[in-house]
Every structure is written in C-alpha cells, then in structure tokens.
Amino acid sequence: MAEVVVSGVFKRFGPVAALEEIDLTVHDNEFVVLVGPSGSGKSTLLRIIAGLERQSEGSVAIDGRDMAGIAPKDRDVAMVFQSHALYPHMNVFDNLAFNQRIRGVDRKTVDRKVREVAERLEITELLRRRPRQMSGGQRQRVAIGRALVRDPRIFLFDEPLSNLDAELRVRLRTVIKRLHQEMRRTSVYVTHDQVEAMTLADRVVVLRDGRIEQIGAPDDLYERPVNGFVAGFIGSPAMNFLQGTAAEGVVRIGETETGAAGAASGAVIVGIRPEDLLPDGAADRGRLRALVTLVEPMGADTLVFCTTDEGQELTVRLPRYTAVHEGETLALGPREGAVHLFDPETGQRLN
C-alpha cells in the first residue's frame, strides 16, 4: 500500500519558479512517468516527494500521512539517480547491503536479500567489483538493485537510463517494466524520453515550465492531447502542424478540405500525426499535394519528408514497402477522425 498525494505544491528557487500549483495523486501500485523538456521541474517534483527538497508551499502525503518535516530516510522511498550515485569506496555487495546494514538487519537476511536481487538482475558475478570497475549499464543495474533490496513503499527514478546508449536503454527499460509487473510497487519515473514514458507508464504527467499540462494514460495523451504543446511533445516523429481555417463546419488547409471543424471557426492549427497522413487511394478526404524532399527507410516503416504546395513542411510515416522517391509528388489525406485542431493563440484543443 502506498499512495502519494501532492497537493498545491509550489517551489521557488529565489526568483525562479520551478513548480507552480502541482496537484497529483499517484495511486497504489501505479507507475507514473513525469515527462517534459529540460528545466520543466521534473526532478524538483521527484526530489520533493523524496524529501531531498522542501516545497515552498503545498503538501505531500504518503499513505495519508503528511510528510512535512519527515527526513528522507524515514519516508521508506528508494531512488535511482541518473548518475547512479553508487558508493565508490564499496564493492557491489556492500552497495546493495548498505541500506539494510544501516537499518540493523541481521547478517544472514542481508546476505540472502542481496543475493536474490543480484540473481534477478544478473549481476552476481559483479558482487566483488567496485563501481569504477564496471560499465555504465552494469552500474545502472546495480543502482536499480540497490533500490530493490530495500523493498520500499515507493520507487523514484530520475532519468535512470539517459546516460546509456540506445541499445542498453531499451534493454534496461524492459528490465524495469518486468520488475514493475512482478512487484507492482508505486513508482514515479522521470524522463525526457517520451518513448520511455509511453512504454512504461500507467499514467503520464506532462510538465512544462513547472506546470502540469496534462495527466493521462499514454494512449489518451497520444490520441487526445489537450493542447499543441502536449501534441508536439508526445509522439516521434512529432505531429505535423499546419495552418488552416475553419468555416461552416469544415477545416481547410489552403483549398483542401481536411476534416470536420466541429464548433471551431476562423484560423486554426491543424495537427496530423505522421502515420495518419495516407497517400493516394487510402485516404477518404481531400488531398494535400506535397513534394517529396527526403526519404528515410527505418526498417519497419519509412519516413517521408515533404513540402506542400503552400510551402508547409510535412512528415509522413508510410509502410515499409511503399515505393516513394525524392522529387515525386504525393497526394495525401488525413485518416478519418485523426485530425487535431488547436487554437493558434492559446494552443488549446478545439475539437
């Protein structure tokens, strides 16, 4: 059982407002991912939950108990740092055992727990090594292990994978996901990698400039972003944004009718994801004529970069075997119901 309730939290560093009015409930056993660009306040929020930083206003409660004035060591949280922060003067075994020892757990139990975790993370051969004698991936495994040995109420992760190369990142991401499926512990995970966010999260929290922009399941964020910022931040390659106009219930880009406008009218930003732009024949709405400028085969599919007749840039994701060449002109139409409309002024969703 562990539920984290953050309510009305503000954090100021001198004149800098790092967090503004944060309300967030992390339910028992839930895996919540905080994403946002650099400086958006992700680490600050995590550190406030951990007790490493004190909020300027508002409160944090764990399992209904207010955490004001409670030291990090008494919150029963474990944290994995971006810079692993393993103790350099201890070998892996002692790093894993440190917490248990300092809490006075007896030797036999410590030994058993450490070996169990080491086995699980496949670091048993490393137990006698010092942190500096290991690769980055091994160190981060140990850092995860150090948190696991404790079996805490809450796991906190601050970009644990962002110092690793792409392949390792994918591997360890799977490790973390598996562990969570087995252990079902309340977790808060900070990343600026939205693929990590999408794959790991039960719910994703998108932060910008210290404010929460949207909270929702990964699919919700992907399918119904509440504003242009979330729409552009979630998804890779990013959503296409085009200038359009809404009138009499339809949206037009240039002369092309691209979808229903709902209640919107006047100038709008039309957002279409790269995989929702379909070439000739597949689309059921009007066509955007676009000149292909670059083709990037990605394996499973192909990214096509084009410029429309009006000079707007488009990214299109096509199935693998589509034959497209630079210099060709495509006629593209959006998938039914996959057109997002945003207010050009406020960025808010309109449909």
Add this chain to the structure above:
Amino acid sequence: MSAHEPARERVRGIAMSGLKADLYRVLKYAALIAWAIFVVAPFLWALSTSFKSDPGVVGGATYIPFLEYEPTVDGWTALFRDTSSGGISMQGPYLSSLVVSLISTSIALFLGTLAAYGLSRFTFRAGPLGNNDITFFFISQRIMPPAVLAIPYFLLLRFTGLLDTHLGLILVYVAMLLPIVVWVMVDFFNTVPIELDEAALIDGCNPIQAFYRIILPNCAPGMVVATLLCIIFSWSDFFFALTLTFAKVQLLPPTIVILNSNKVPWWSLSASALVSVLPLVIIAFVLERYLARGTLAGVIRE
C-alpha cells in the same frame, strides 16, 4: 587496457626516434640522480657527523668512518643523558612536541573537516557574505606572517594565563592549522558529487552518518594530505614554540637550536636532527599509498 599499450608505444616511437628517446632517458635519469643526491646528501652527512667526536671535525671535513675518523656513539648517548653529565636530555621535549603536535593536529582535522564539509554542501549567508567569503576568511588567517602574530598571541596567552602551557600552544597551533585543513578539504569535498550524500540520506543515513560513512571515506586522500601538512607544521614549528613557551614547557625544535648557543656539539646536534625528522619519515611512508588519488573515478560518468 593492455590492448592500448602497443598503440601508445608506437605513437611514442613515431614522435621520437630511437636515438632521441635514449638521450631523453639518459637526461631524465641524470636529473633524477642529481636531485636525489641533493636531497639525501645532507642526511648522510648528518649521519656520519653524529658518530664523530672533536678530532673528526676540527681538522676539516672528513667523510669515511674508520679511515678518516674514529666513530663513537657519544653523540647519540648524549641525547638521553642529563644536562649535568654533559647530555641534553631530549626525551622530555620530544614527548612534549609529540603530544602538542598530535593533539593540535587531531583537533584541527576534526573541526576543519566539519567546517569544510559545511562550506562545500550548504549555502551560508551572512549579510552580503556567502560561502566563498567565509572560505577566504579562513584562509586569510594565514596571510599574516607568524612574526606579526607572535606578540598578539603572547599577550593573549598571558592574559588568559595560558602562557608557557601545553594547552596555550595547542590552541595557537589549532588556529594556524585550521585554515590549511579547511582549504584542502573544501576542495576535496567539492569533487564528491552531492548525489552521494542524497543517496545515503535516502538509504537511511542521517546527515552525520552520510558524512562519515560515505563522504569522508571518499576524501581519504584529502585527509592524508591535510594530516601531513598539519603534522609537518606543528612538529617542526620553531617560532611559536620559542616565543610562547620557555620554562615549564620545552619543545623539540627550540631545544635543538639552543644546542648551538655555546660550544657547538656537532655530533649531538646531528643525532638530534635525525631523530627529530624520524616521525615525519615514518608518517610519510605509512600514508604514501593513500596519496594516490583515483577513488572517485567511478562516481562521475563521462
């Protein structure tokens, strides 16, 4: 590691042709040998002198025992004989010096590391002054030459009745040593990432435990450097020992120097000089292996 070695050798080979490399090596060793002689020769000479007696000295320089002079252990035994029987009775001052220097070093290390840790980890504000100003304040204590400080210290100790006591001298030494410790240790603490403190706090340490179980062990080389500097200063200080103690408390350096005053007993002087550097030599050997840094290599990933 070893895979890189041949490549590095090759690069060096290209940079320096065989002949040039040989010449370089010869010059390097010549310079090292010259330096070694320069450093060691005085000790050898002192050692040889400590076994001489009058005839071996007055007739000009002699070097080789048995051939050029008749060795005697008189210079050494005189160290421990009473002054009444022509000795200098060195045990007392030796012990005093040892006690004063060990105690003042311990106090300075204890207070100095705590102060340095605080300065490295927390932000202090005193009006317009911040951490750097406080650090500078510590170090600025050493800007003034001891000669300037001697008279104020003398008056201060006389006022408090601590003149010519071990305690008085220890206090003065602590004041002189603290800046060194703070200066060295702030630098070392700054190289330890704050994430280590935080990891320890989350792992169940209180701040004091985090300090001595995690941070301090990672600054062991710094502690060694600070300890060495403190002991060297407090053990070999002559100036304060001379001005602030005179009758009840006698320390080693003034005792040795006073030997110079009337008829100079070169042999005892040499022997006492050798005995007085002994603790420093022992400490240097014991601590040597800690002086190599590198414990931190694993902390910060590139």
